[in-house]
Amino acid sequence: MRKNYGDWPAKSIYRRTFLLAASAALASAQVSRADEPNETSLSQRAEKKGLSFGTQVNSGPLFSLKPYHDAVLRDASMIVPENEMKWRPTQPTERQSNYFNADRIARFAEDNALLLRGHTAVWHQNPPVWTKDIITSDEGQTVVLDHARELIGHFRGRVMEWDVVNEAIAPEDGMPDNLRNWPPYNKGGIDFIADCFHAAREADPKANLYYNDYSVYYQSQGRRRDAILSFLEKLKSRGAPIDGFGIQSHLIANAEFDENVYRRFLSQVADLGLKIRATELDVSDVRLGPDIDLRDAIVAAHTKLYLDVLFDEPAVIGLVTWGMTDRFSWLHEGWPRKDRLTQRCLPLDENFAKKPMWYAIAEAFDRAPSR
Ligand code: 9MR
Numbered sequence: 001m002r003k004n005y006g007d008w009p010a011k012s013i014y015r016r017t018f019l020l021a022a023s024a025a026l027a028s029a030q031v032s033r034a035d036e037p038n039e040t041s042l043s044q045r046a047e048k049k050g051l052s053f054g055t056q057v058n059s060g061p062l063f064s065l066k067p068y069h070d071a072v073l074r075d076a077s078m079i080v081p082e083n084e085m086k087w088r089p090t091q092p093t094e095r096q097s098n099y100f101n102a103d104r105i106a107r108f109a110e111d112n113a114l115l116l117r118g119h120t121a122v123w124h125q126n127p128p129v130w131t132k133d134i135i136t137s138d139e140g141q142t143v144v145l146d147h148a149r150e151l152i153g154h155f156r157g158r159v160m161e162w163d164v165v166n167e168a169i170a171p172e173d174g175m176p177d178n179l180r181n182w183p184p185y186n187k188g189g190i191d192f193i194a195d196c197f198h199a200a201r202e203a204d205p206k207a208n209l210y211y212n213d214y215s216v217y218y219q220s221q222g223r224r225r226d227a228i229l230s231f232l233e234k235l236k237s238r239g240a241p242i243d244g245f246g247i248q249s250h251l252i253a254n255a256e257f258d259e260n261v262y263r264r265f266l267s268q269v270a271d272l273g274l275k276i277r278a279t280e281l282d283v284s285d286v287r288l289g290p291d292i293d294l295r296d297a298i299v300a301a302h303t304k305l306y307l308d309v310l311f312d313e314p315a316v317i318g319l320v321t322w323g324m325t326d327r328f329s330w331l332h333e334g335w336p337r338k339d340r341l342t343q344r345c346l347p348l349d350e351n352f353a354k355k356p357m358w359y360a361i362a363e364a365f366d367r368a369p370s371r
Helices: 015-029 042-047 066-075 100-111 129-136 140-154 183-203 219-237 259-271 292-312 356-367
Strands: 052-057 078-081 115-123 161-166 208-213 244-247 250-252 275-284 316-321
Touching (some): 042 052, 052 066, 052 115, 078 100, 078 316, 100 115, 115 140, 140 161, 140 183, 161 183, 183 208, 183 219, 208 219, 208 275, 219 259, 250 292, 259 275, 259 292
Parallel strands (some): 052 078, 052 316, 078 115, 208 244, 244 275, 250 275, 275 316
């Protein structure tokens, strides 16, 4: 199913930005670097600056494909399950939980001394089929809260950070406070979302609690930036125990990025006393032609542009990519290229070799001010 990223920037290519980025990117890509086996990993580069690097993992390949498993262990010090902790897979039948795959990932994190992010307790997109009528009834808020308590309680003490609520803001829906048009939000408003954070705090007092959302990076996304800022302010002023804002960072190579606008947004979030983590970085190449070197160079240049601004903000504590390798990305299904070529959206290629994007991340960590 195609995900609705409603207000991603319009499709026109910003020609001047494009040409500048492309020539700068090609120049840097020409210094092609051999894969050095002992090269410092992304998490080591991050940790030198007091930051952290993590990646999303999928239990399928993680436990069956050695090069994928090894790539995760080589670069990441934090993991987040792609789908395994979501409501639908963890409670496929009414009030009966199945944490088999999520538990395997949690054990993998512990066995390898990796930090674990939890994703996600409350999300309009993922309730199991059996909740369909309940969600719209008077019990809707209760069933969501019960689920959040049960899920977060199951992993009590093992998850460092939870995306308690995911993607609750949708200005285009025209609802009060810009909340998404979803029955539990329609009925309970921001107070209900504050209750979700209270439930999460009770279920695991040590976990850091995040609100996670997308599309706040580009020029055209001002309405979402304003809506999210005012939402975070209201949550804080109602005393919700929220520790951080997760900025998904599903980027688009060549979309127009104004660093001053983004800097200001990050500092406004920081002024609310919130930590910031980029939680789902990938860079779609849907707007680029088929040439692989050019695509890799422009994706890397875009990554650099974005991360340099992100890491300049002292409230930012780390980066998580939404996958490690182009072999596995939601973008292939969720936002396919017209020519059906595999998107080159992640740090490693389909055969797990480092791409210019890997180096762009590594070098952005190297340039980042120390925390
Ligand atoms: O990558 C995930 C994909 O495999 C799932 O089908 C989809 C629906 O559960 O979710 C994708 O991950 C999303 C994440 O949970 C929230 N932010 C957007 C991500 C990409 O759609």
